[in-house]
Amino acid sequence: MNAATTDKPLLEIERLEVEFDTRRGVVRGLRGVDLVVGRGETLAIVGESGSGKSVTAQAVMGLIDVPGRISGGDIRWKGRSMVSRAGARMARDIRGKEIALVFQDPMTSLNPLITVGAQISEVLRRHLNMTRADADLRVLELLEAVGIPAPPRRARQYPHELSGGMRQRVMIAMAIACEPELLIADEPTTALDVTIQAQVLELLAGLQESLGLSVLLITHDLGVVAGLCSRVAVMYAGQIVETGPAEDVFGRPAHPYTQGLIRSTPRLDDRMERLVAIEGAPPNLLSPPGGCAFRERCPIADTVCEVQPKPAQVEARTDGTVACWHASANAWDMPVRAETGMLRAV
Amino acid sequence: MGRFILRRLGQGLLVVLGVSLVVFVAMRVFGDPAKVMLPLSATVEQRAEFEHLIGLDRPLPEQFVHFVKDLVTLDFGESLWQRRPAMEVVFERLPNTLMLIVSGLGFAILLALPLGAIAALRPGGIVDRVTVIGGLIGLSTPQFWLGLLLIMLFAVNLRILPTSGIGSWQHLVLPALTLALPSLARMTLLVRSQVIDELNQQYVKTARAKGMRFHTVLFGHALRNTLIPFITLAGWEVISALAGYTVVVESVFAWPGLGLTAIQAIQRNDLFLLQAIVFTVAIAIVLVNILLDIIYKFIDPRIKLA
Amino acid sequence: MAAIDPPATPIAAPRPHGRLRALFDELWKDKPGFIGFSIIVLIVLAAFFAPLIAPYDPATQSVVARLKPPVWAAKGSWEHLLGTDQLGRDILSRLIFGARTSLIVGFSVVALAGAFGVTIGLLAGFRGGRTDTILMRLVDIQVAFPGLLMILLIVAVIGPSLGTMVVVLALTNWMIYARVVRGIVLSVRQTPYVEAAEMIGCPQSRVIFRHILPNLMSPLLTLGILEFTNIVLAEAALSFLGLGVQPPATSWGLDVSTGKDYIFVAWWLVTFPGLCISITVLSINLFANWLRVTTDPQEREKRFARARAAVRRREERRAGIRREAA
Numbered sequence: 001m002n003a004a005t006t007d008k009p010l011l012e013i014e015r016l017e018v019e020f021d022t023r024r025g026v027v028r029g030l031r032g033v034d035l036v037v038g039r040g041e042t043l044a045i046v047g048e049s050g051s052g053k054s055v056t057a058q059a060v061m062g063l064i065d066v067p068g069r070i071s072g073g074d075i076r077w078k079g080r081s082m083v084s085r086a087g088a089r090m091a092r093d094i095r096g097k098e099i100a101l102v103f104q105d106p107m108t109s110l111n112p113l114i115t116v117g118a119q120i121s122e123v124l125r126r127h128l129n130m131t132r133a134d135a136d137l138r139v140l141e142l143l144e145a146v147g148i149p150a151p152p153r154r155a156r157q158y159p160h161e162l163s164g165g166m167r168q169r170v171m172i173a174m175a176i177a178c179e180p181e182l183l184i185a186d187e188p189t190t191a192l193d194v195t196i197q198a199q200v201l202e203l204l205a206g207l208q209e210s211l212g213l214s215v216l217l218i219t220h221d222l223g224v225v226a227g228l229c230s231r232v233a234v235m236y237a238g239q240i241v242e243t244g245p246a247e248d249v250f251g252r253p254a255h256p257y258t259q260g261l262i263r264s265t266p267r268l269d270d271r272m273e274r275l276v277a278i279e280g281a282p283p284n285l286l287s288p289p290g291g292c293a294f295r296e297r298c299p300i301a302d303t304v305c306e307v308q309p310k311p312a313q314v315e316a317r318t319d320g321t322v323a324c325w326h327a328s329a330n331a332w333d334m335p336v337r338a339e340t341g342m343l344r345a346v
Numbered sequence: 347m348g349r350f351i352l353r354r355l356g357q358g359l360l361v362v363l364g365v366s367l368v369v370f371v372a373m374r375v376f377g378d379p380a381k382v383m384l385p386l387s388a389t390v391e392q393r394a395e396f397e398h399l400i401g402l403d404r405p406l407p408e409q410f411v412h413f414v415k416d417l418v419t420l421d422f423g424e425s426l427w428q429r430r431p432a433m434e435v436v437f438e439r440l441p442n443t444l445m446l447i448v449s450g451l452g453f454a455i456l457l458a459l460p461l462g463a464i465a466a467l468r469p470g471g472i473v474d475r476v477t478v479i480g481g482l483i484g485l486s487t488p489q490f491w492l493g494l495l496l497i498m499l500f501a502v503n504l505r506i507l508p509t510s511g512i513g514s515w516q517h518l519v520l521p522a523l524t525l526a527l528p529s530l531a532r533m534t535l536l537v538r539s540q541v542i543d544e545l546n547q548q549y550v551k552t553a554r555a556k557g558m559r560f561h562t563v564l565f566g567h568a569l570r571n572t573l574i575p576f577i578t579l580a581g582w583e584v585i586s587a588l589a590g591y592t593v594v595v596e597s598v599f600a601w602p603g604l605g606l607t608a609i610q611a612i613q614r615n616d617l618f619l620l621q622a623i624v625f626t627v628a629i630a631i632v633l634v635n636i637l638l639d640i641i642y643k644f645i646d647p648r649i650k651l652a
Numbered sequence: 653m654a655a656i657d658p659p660a661t662p663i664a665a666p667r668p669h670g671r672l673r674a675l676f677d678e679l680w681k682d683k684p685g686f687i688g689f690s691i692i693v694l695i696v697l698a699a700f701f702a703p704l705i706a707p708y709d710p711a712t713q714s715v716v717a718r719l720k721p722p723v724w725a726a727k728g729s730w731e732h733l734l735g736t737d738q739l740g741r742d743i744l745s746r747l748i749f750g751a752r753t754s755l756i757v758g759f760s761v762v763a764l765a766g767a768f769g770v771t772i773g774l775l776a777g778f779r780g781g782r783t784d785t786i787l788m789r790l791v792d793i794q795v796a797f798p799g800l801l802m803i804l805l806i807v808a809v810i811g812p813s814l815g816t817m818v819v820v821l822a823l824t825n826w827m828i829y830a831r832v833v834r835g836i837v838l839s840v841r842q843t844p845y846v847e848a849a850e851m852i853g854c855p856q857s858r859v860i861f862r863h864i865l866p867n868l869m870s871p872l873l874t875l876g877i878l879e880f881t882n883i884v885l886a887e888a889a890l891s892f893l894g895l896g897v898q899p900p901a902t903s904w905g906l907d908v909s910t911g912k913d914y915i916f917v918a919w920w921l922v923t924f925p926g927l928c929i930s931i932t933v934l935s936i937n938l939f940a941n942w943l944r945v946t947t948d949p950q951e952r953e954k955r956f957a958r959a960r961a962a963v964r965r966r967e968e969r970r971a972g973i974r975r976e977a978a
Contacts, residue, residue: 021960022953061555065546067957069964096557103555108548111567112648122566123556158647174556360789361796368797372806470958471965479684482941486934488885490892491908491926498915498922590800594889598912608801609893612808624805627798635796 010078010182010214011037011060011099017072018055018064025286029055029068031238031293037182042208042215044225044246046261047235050282053218054104056235057186061101062091097127100175104187106167110159116170117143117155123177142173147203165196169203176207183208184216189224201227222250222265231320234258237282237293244320254322256298256331263332292324300331354639358632363414365628369621370413374406422622427614432622435607440626442512443603446595447587449518450525455580458530462537463569469542477538484531489591493524493598510600521599525591529583536579537572544568574646581638585631678946682955685942691935699751706745707733710902714740719918735920737910743920747928750904753897754884754932757818761883762876764822769829770872774864776830777837778856788834791827799824800889807895817896821886825879832875833868840867870947877940881933888929904929 018030030052037043045053058064060075062082075082077099082091095101103109111119120142121135130138136155143151146169159167168188175183185204189197205228208215217229225232225246232249234242234257242255253259260278280297283289295301304325396402402409416422422432465477500520501509507516544550545568553563593605600606604623611619679686698705720736721728722743728735734743776787803820810816840846846863890896891905899906904925911921945951 021957023956063551063554066961067953069961092557092559094557095555101555103548103552105548109552111549111553111571113571113646114567122558122562126556126558126562160648171552174552357792358796361793364793365797365802368802369805372809468962470955470962478941482937483930483934486881486937487930488888488892488905488908488926488933490889490905491922491929494908494912494915494922494926498919502916586799589798590803590889593800593804594893597893608804612804612895617809620805620808624798624801627801628796631796631798 008079009036009038011035011216012076013056013060013073014076015073016056016059016070016075018059018068019071021067027285028288029238029285030059031288032073033238033240035233035240037214037216039181040212040214041231042217042229043231043233044217044219044229045233045235046219046222046225048220048282051235052238053235054186057101057184057216057218060099060184061095062088096123097178098180099182099184100178100180102171102175102183102185102188105191106164106171107159109171110167112159115156115158116162120170120174120177123174127178138177142177145176145207146170146173164192165199168192168200172200172203172207176211179211180213182214182216184218186218187220190219190221197224204228222261226250234261237288238285239293239323241294241324242320242322248320254327255324256300256326257294259331298331300326300329350643351636351640354636358636361632362625362628365624366414366417369624370410373617374402374409417625422625423618427611427616427619432619435619436604436622436626439602439604439607442601443592443596443605445518446521446525446592446601446603447584450522451529451580451584451587453522454526454530454533454583458533458537459569459576462534463541463564465534465538466541466545474538477534481531481535485528485535487528489524489528490594490598492527493520493595496520496524497598512602521595521601524598525587525595529587533576533579533583537576540572540575541568544571574642577638577641577645581634585634588627588630588634675946679942682942684938688935688938688942691931692939695751695932695935696755698748699755702748702752706748708742708745710741710746710749711900712741716740719914721918722920734924735918737907737921738914743924746902746907747904747924749902750907750925750928751932753901753903754887754929757814757887758880758883760818761821761825762880764818765826765879766829766872766876768822769826770833772826773830773833774837774860777834777841784834787830791830795827797824803890804893804895807890812895812898814897814901817887817890821883825883828875828879829872832871836867836871837864840864874940874944877936877943881936884929884933
């Protein structure tokens with residue numbers, strides 16, 4: 001599969017299923033997700049709203065609460081399950097320490113009544129058993145590492161006194177405080193201005209290099225992926241439909257959905273008259289359709305897509321998989337640009 | 347901070363003025379103080395003399411000015427019933443009411459936090475449903491009836507507590523309990539719903555994602571953020587108690603505080619004493635409100651010292 | 653806010669007849685809410701049909717039948733199911749007629765205070781600026797008044813009667829309506845679609861009817877119901893203190909008051925009227941609680957989800973026990 005798999009993978013998600021109880025029925029948010037993150041790897045999960053990307057991150061961090069629950073599958077960290085009874089206890093100890101999560105909205109993700117410095121130091125004292133004095137010093141170091149000027153002053157401020165970009169940096173500081181091995185970033189830039197977005201992504205890239213982190217980036221913005229991640233997983237309707245190196249997935253997308261996404265992405269150097277979209281809408285997860293979830297919108301779907309329970313994960317390339325019976329077929333009939341091998345819209 | 351207190355005092359003054367206006371209008375315009383305060387056998391001349399004495403024959407605005415002047419000097423005249431300055435009576439009885447409020451509501455406040463928090467840990471579970479139903483029963487029960495029931499149970503049947511009056515700590519138990527229970531119910535339900543909401547907030551998820559231990563999440567985050575609404579309600583309960591509940595409780599237990607005195611004043615048509623009580627309570631409420639605002643400033647960093 | 657927001661799913665609109673049925677089913681499932689509702693219906697019916705239901709005239713005295721205990725006690729009889737008071741009046745009849753008093757006072761005060769408060773709130777919310785500041789300052793000042801004490805003073809001075817009590821209670825309880833309405837008006841007016849409507853010249857009356865009022869219905873209903881319970885309790889307290897309903901009229905609070913002198917010998921005089929007050933207020937609260945959750949879609953989902961989670965926990969525990977036993 002992957003040159004790096006000679007190392008044991010850090011995070012393994014196997015056939016993960018998450019369900020939500022609602023008055024109208026059971027919503028199947030994740031329907032068998034398979035994912036692997038190796039040491040030092042940067043993986044992006046892309047997909048539209050409702051595809052299940054955030055739910056995946058929350059499942060890893062143990063944040064699935066009523067009305068949701070993990071109804072099947074496994075999540076393993078360094079080979080040990082986090083979902084079993086015993087595993088759950090272990091998981092509580094490593095969350096924040098070995099795996100850390102950066103949330104999307106820094107305003108609501110910070111306690112408004114506690115100083116930012118205190119919120120960072122509580123992680124240090126919980127996991128590393130630091131004394132208050134030591135932790136305070138380390139907080140200043142961390143604030144500097146994430147690029148916040150005048151750390152001593154800022155540490156004593158409250159979240160509402162900081163700008164959006166700075167709050168997100170504080171979140172990142174909290175996440176890297178114990179030098180985790182995996183950093184999960186759930187839409188870290190969505191709530192920020194475009195200019196700040198670039199800065200935060202740069203920061204993440206820098207930290208990834210200097211700390212040797214693995215990064216799991218969750219986003220719906222394809223542009224964000226390009227700068228930071230080496231591998232990409234595409235998610236649709238609660239399942240992973242394609243994985244592979246970023247250039248490959250974007251340049252030679254194998255799954256019709258991915259192809260559709262790339263096709264709809266407007267390019268600056270293109271003369272397009274109309275924006276192109278994928279017709280239709282994602283399926284109702286209350287009663288997901290049998291067979292491939294994308295078949296109703298797929299131009300090349302046929303009977304095998306409907307009849308077979310789920311398309312198998314086929315090797316689409318040396319380093320990735322795709323869940324499609326017609327992998328690599330040119331679903332939208334787009335011309336291929338010879339030089340770069342990239343499909344482009346007419 | 348000083349300017350802030352001054353502003354709140356100014357607002358408080360408006361309140362007291364409002365209260366005095368209402369009282370004045372009620373007494374002089376709608377009521378007939380002379381008729382109420384004089385014995386039935388008074389002759390017309392005696393009435394005229396009385397009215398002149400009180401100043402009831404002056405034009406209304408002048409009366410009001412006099413009225414306000416008296417307020418400022420805390421001169422409420424002489425209590426007809428007790429034959430001494432009204433404020434003297436008030437200051438004598440005030441501590442008893444305060445003792446009742448402090449012990450009763452103190453008990454309620456101390457108990458509401460843990461009860462509400464425990465119920466919130468498992469919303470929809472057995473403990474939670476029992477707490478909610480119990481709370482609803484508690485706040486639906488009229489206090490005067492509750493007091494009488496407690497008397498019937500503990501004093502009449504079990505004979506372990508006195509029925510009424512003041513004296514030992516045993517005399518305090520039932521009145522304080524009666525005052526406490528509905529407030530306890532309201533506060534517990536509030537803590538419960540607040541903690542449930544806080545535990546669902548995004549920043550709690552952050553704390554859990556950071557791997558913080560559950561008791562840290564509960565106490566350091568959820569409960570801490572519940573403090574402000576809780577203090578608001580606790581303050582409101584204290585004010586409500588001052589403003590009225592003590593009247594009911596004291597009269598059931600014959601507890602000699604301001605509330606009972608108010609009833610006695612009414613029964614004896616002692617309007618001067620009644621006025622004195624109303625104003626004292628109004629001022630007390632204003633002070634409690636100011637105290638609350640000061641507490642908020644210290645707890646909530648989002649409020650700027652205006 | 654739900655811990656995880658379930659992905660959006662399209663919903664088919666149920667038929668109107670089906671919706672009422674579905675609502676009733678949901679009420680039935682929530683036992684406390686259903687019990688509350690049933691009792692409210694019973695009380696309202698009893699109050700309405702009081703002259704037909706009550707075995708006796710509540711004011712009829714009888715020297716012979718004084719202080720008779722309820723039917724299940726030693727000297728009780730079927731003639732007076734719940735006993736008689738010190739004047740020989742039948743307790744049960746007094747209770748039934750007392751329901752009338754509580755309900756009438758409750759509705760009158762809520763209607764009066766509500767009408768006044770809603771008007772003030774609408775004025776403040778719409779006019780804004782100085783009108784708003786002045787009106788809300790008035791509200792703040794009156795909220796800080798020592799409520800019950802002032803009522804006592806006023807009623808004492810003017811003279812107690814049913815009418816006085818209703819007016820005074822309304823005058824001291826209108827503020828909450830004003831605050832709530834003003835808050836809703838302000839927030840609705842700030843939504844983009846209302847701002848747009850006002851900008852294109854939509855007349856204010858239309859804005860009120862099409863946009864503001866629908867948003868007011870539900871909160872005002874809940875508020876009105878809760879205030880109703882406060883008024884019932886307040887009326888009881890005032891009548892207990894002798895400053896509310898006056899004899900020969902009947903009121904639960906009044907009955908408790910006359911009964912308190914006999915707690916050593918006739919426990920039923922105090923117990924039953926007070927029980928009526930408690931049960932009435934409790935039932936309304938139970939029903940209002942159910943209503944509040946049911947009319948808020950988010951809360952409704954939460955209630956459902958929690959019930960499910962609780963059932964699942966119970967099953968797991970049972971399965972766990974069985975596994976250990978096996």
